[in-house]
Each structure stands twice: as structure tokens, then as C-alpha cells.
């Protein structure tokens with residue numbers, strides 16, 4: 001009796017917690033679930049016990065906990081790790097990251113495409129991370145430092161040129177400072193923007209510096225965006241790049257080759273961002289050519305790996321476009337700097353704009369921009385992709401016959417050309433809504449080839465958003481349901497991937513590539529970032545008309561041991577961490 005009392009006292013001494021915790025063995029138990037541990041191993045049955053932030057036991061767990069989740073008929077895997085996300089740019093506004101949580105994401109890599117929120121003039125990289133920590137977030141954030149951000153800080157608005165040796169030194173100092181404060185590596189965005197004017201030598205110099213700290217290289221390569229060429233740096237903007245005209249067609253290939261060249265010269269671990277087909281084949285052509293292009297793209301990566309270079313890539317496994325619906329009249333000019341004059345009219349008065357659109361002078365002026373190769377619609381440059389009219393679809397129009405039809409189909413019906421059809425439709429119904437419904441770079445024959453590759457990972461390329469959008473224009477359904485779509489489509493329907501392989505690509509592989517320790521695999525000692533889903537029902541539910549819809553089948557999400565999502569509702573908890581890289 002006395003000995004028992006002594007033992008109890010000892011117990012109290014060694015577990016300095018509140019009395020309610022002492023009575024329980026664990027904080028959370030997930031009971032009798034199908035476990036997919038993230039390593040690629042086949043599913044097995046078992047329980048998972050969590051104490052504090054970590055998994056402490058797996059298998060046949062005895063004991064009790066205040067929270068017991070019945071995992072029978074459910075599948076439990078590590079929470080998804082999104083290797084390409086821009087949530088850091090909106091996380092202070094939406095710290096709950098609800099659109100990411102509802103699709104099972106528990107960690108995102110931020111700072112992609114060359115853009116990170118820091119360093120800024122009055123905000124160092126470390127200051128920014130502490131600011132996010134103080135604000136508290138729901139999921140984990142692993143940061144990259146962006147080359148565009150550093151280049152703009154060093155060169156100001158005078159970035160439309162090569163950097164001097166002194167400027168490159170300053171960028172290296174900023175990169176080193178970010179690495180010392182927890183960045184996992186650096187990203188570049190070599191499409192129009194400050195990074196576009198950097199040559200390979202500049203990227204190599206920074207990569208060498210980042211590699212010293214054990215960081216990795218995450219390039220949004222040159223030519224990813226569909227664009228047209230100019231030789232005047234002043235003209236460079238969204239849709240127009242500075243370089244040889246043939247790069248409009250072979251730029252994607254050259255961009256990948258350059259990224260691999262940086263990796264070869266510096267031996268830095270390299271993850272190519274949002275990989276597409278490197279080879280553009282003018283239409284019309286059979287689908288088999290797209291498939292061949294995808295295989296040839298893989299050869300680029302595979303031969304680099306055969307040389308011993310650590311190259312991986314992420315891909316948005318979605319053949320639709322990651323931008324959303326837009327007003328057709330707005331879409332006609334919003335992405336083209338050369339049509340800024342139309343924008344000025346539209347901003348003043350939509351009525352004026354429509355009145356002018358009826359005139360031949362106005363139409364001729366827009367057409368001359370189009371013919372001069374200065375028109376970009378959505379993600380598509382109309383000269384680089386001469387069959388752009390196949391990728392745009394009307395989803396809402398007074399003329400119901402047009403709904404669901406592409407611009408090419410409507411032009412044919414009207415016996416006119418695509419641009420004239422657009423002019424006429426806008427005049428007939430200024431409230432017509434359209435979408436770029438296909439990404440020609442991610443053809444249905446291309447995605448399966450790329451996503452199946454063992455070193456390929458799915459990503460969303462989205463940002464943090466609220467559960468219900470106030471303005472649901474320009475948001476793709478992927479922002480809310482990319483991962484459930486990935487499982488539904490490539491595991492359940494197409495059988496391209498086994499479930500355990502699909503989970504590995506979305507968990508332990510990105511953890512390894514980013515350099516995250518203790519995450520991405522379910523095992524005792526790892527952080528309890530966990531997703532529990534219903535394999536039978538998992539699917540996305542949003543579409544281009546209503547993108548902000550909760551996926552079905554995502555049942556529970558835990559981050560660092562805390563339940564942040566249940567009954568298809570965010571619990572409001574913010575256990576997410578800013579994860580810092582350490583060697």
C-alpha cells in the first residue's frame with residue numbers, strides 16, 4: 001500500500017502535467033484503422049496512439065485517451081505535404097488555411113516561383129518567420145527564399161538587365177541570411193519578372209551559396225508561361241518575354257535544360273516546379289504525340305539522375321487550368337499590357353467599352369495587338385498556341401446554346417473567326433462568363449506519364465483561401481480539391497497509381513525532397529500530422545462555376561497531434577508550426 005503510494009508520487013514527479021492527463025495513457029487514439037504509412041508499404045490494420053505533438057505507438061495499442069477516433073472503414077495516412085504552394089503570400093489573412101485543410105494538406109512549402117514575403121527593406125527573413133509564428137497558423141509552413149524577392153530588393157526597379165558582380169554578392173548574402181534563419185532552399189521564377197533577366201551564372205552563384213547550408217533549388221524554369229518574344233526589355237511583361245522568338249516554342253525545354261545545368265554544375269538538390277510537357281507540338285496532331293513528348297520530358301530528368309544529379313519534380317495533376325472563371329470582356333485584355341488602353345476604358349465604364357466594341361476601329365485595334373503577338377488570354381499566348389480557341393469555354397451566357405461550348409466551336413457555328421466571335425458574344429451579352437478550361441501543357445495523355453514517375457509529386461500551386469469565397473472569380477476548383485481529385489482520378493478511376501504509391505508521392509517523397517525531418521511517415525517518434533479519409537467516397541466536389549466546395553471523404557485532419565478538421569468542419573485550432581531548416 002505504502003509502496004504503491006510512493007510509486008504514485010514518483011509518477012506525479014516525472015509527469016508534470018495536469019491531473020486529467022495523468023489518468024489517460026494517450027491524448028488521441030485512432031482505433032482499428034487501415035494504415036498507409038507513407039513509405040509506399042502496403043496498407044495494414046492497426047491503431048495509432050498520440051501523446052502531445054507526436055505519434056508514440058502504432059500497432060495494437062492498449063490504453064485509453066480522451067479522444068478516440070473510430071478508424072474502422074477509414075484509411076489513415078500522413079497529412080499531405082504540398083511542395084508547391086503560395087499560401088505564405090496570404091497566410092496572415094487566412095491563417096486557418098481552410099481550403100488546404102479540407103483537402104488533407106498538413107504542411108506546405110512556401111516561397112515558390114521566386115517570390116517570398118521576405119526579405120524586404122525593413123523585414124529580414126527571420127523577422128517574417130517570427131511574425132507568422134506570432135500570428136499562429138493551422139498547418140505547418142516550410143519556407144523557401146525567393147530569388148525574385150532578393151533581386152528586387154538589391155536592384156530595385158532597375159532589374160531589366162544583368163546583375164553586376166557586386167549585386168550578385170548582395171543576393172548571396174541575403175540567401176545566406178535566409179538559410180541561417182531556417183529557409184529550406186531557394187526558388188527562382190525565370191519567366192517575366194525580376195528573375196527573367198538573370199543569366200545562368202547568377203543562378204549558379206546563388207545555388208552554390210545555398211548548397212553550403214544544405215539547402216535545395218526549386219526552379220520555376222524559363223518558358224513555363226506561354227509567351228511571345230520581344231527584343232525590347234521595356235516591353236517585357238506578363239505574356240511577353242525578352243529572348244529569341246523560337247523560345248516561344250522551345251522555351252520550356254530550354255528552361256528545364258537550364259535548371260538541370262545549374263544542378264549539374266553545383267550538385268545542388270533540385271526540384272523542378274510544376275513540370276509540364278517540355279515539347280510543344282503544334283496542332284492538329286494525335287494524342288500519341290503528346291504522350292511521346294511526356295516520355296521525352298522524363299528522359300531529361302532520368303538522364304540527369306543517371307549522372308548522379310538529384311533531380312525531382314512536382315506537377316499539378318489536373319488537365320484543367322488552375323485559374324478560374326472570368327468575365328469574357330475582362331479576360332480579353334486583362335492579361336495583356338499592350339491592351340492597357342482597353343482596360344482604362346473598361347474601368348471607367350463598361351457601357352462605353354461595349355459601345356466601342358461595336359465599332360470597327362476598336363476591333364481593328366485589338367486585332368492588330370493580336371496579330372502583333374501581344375495578346376495573352378488567361379495562361380495562353382495566342383501566337384505561341386495558335387489553337388488557343390480550343391482551350392476556352394463559355395460557362396454562362398444569355399445564349400444557352402453557347403454554354404459548355406469552346407470558342408472554336410462557337411466560331412464555327414457563327415461562321416466567323418475566333419476573335420470576331422468573342423467580340424460579338426461580348427456585345428450580345430456583356431455578362432458572359434468563360435474559363436480557360438484546359439491547360440495545353442497538361443494534356444490528358446501527359447499527366448499520367450509524368451505523375452507515375454517515381455520522383456514526381458503532386459502539388460496544388462494555390463494559396464490560402466477562406467472556406468467560402470466572397471468573389472469566386474479567377475479561383476480554380478483545384479484550390480479546394482486537388483488532392484481528393486488526385487486520389488479519385490489516378491488511383492480509383494485510372495489505376496495509374498496504387499493508393500500507397502499515391503500517398504508516398506504526397507507525403508514521404510516531398511518530406512525527403514524538402515528536407516523535413518520527422519514528418520511524412522507514420523511511425524512512433526514522428527510528428528502526428530495525420531489524415532483520416534474514406535477511400536470509398538473521397539472526391540472533389542467543386543467545379544469552375546462553384547470552386548469553393550468541400551471535398552467528400554476527408555474525415556479528420558490532425559496537425560502536430562491536434563485535431564483541426566472533423567465533420568467536414570475546421571475546428572478553429574492553430575497548432576501549425578513554422579518549420580525551420582537545420583543541418
Ligand SMILES: [Zn+2]
Pocket residue numbers: 112113189220273274
Ligand atoms: Zn510557378
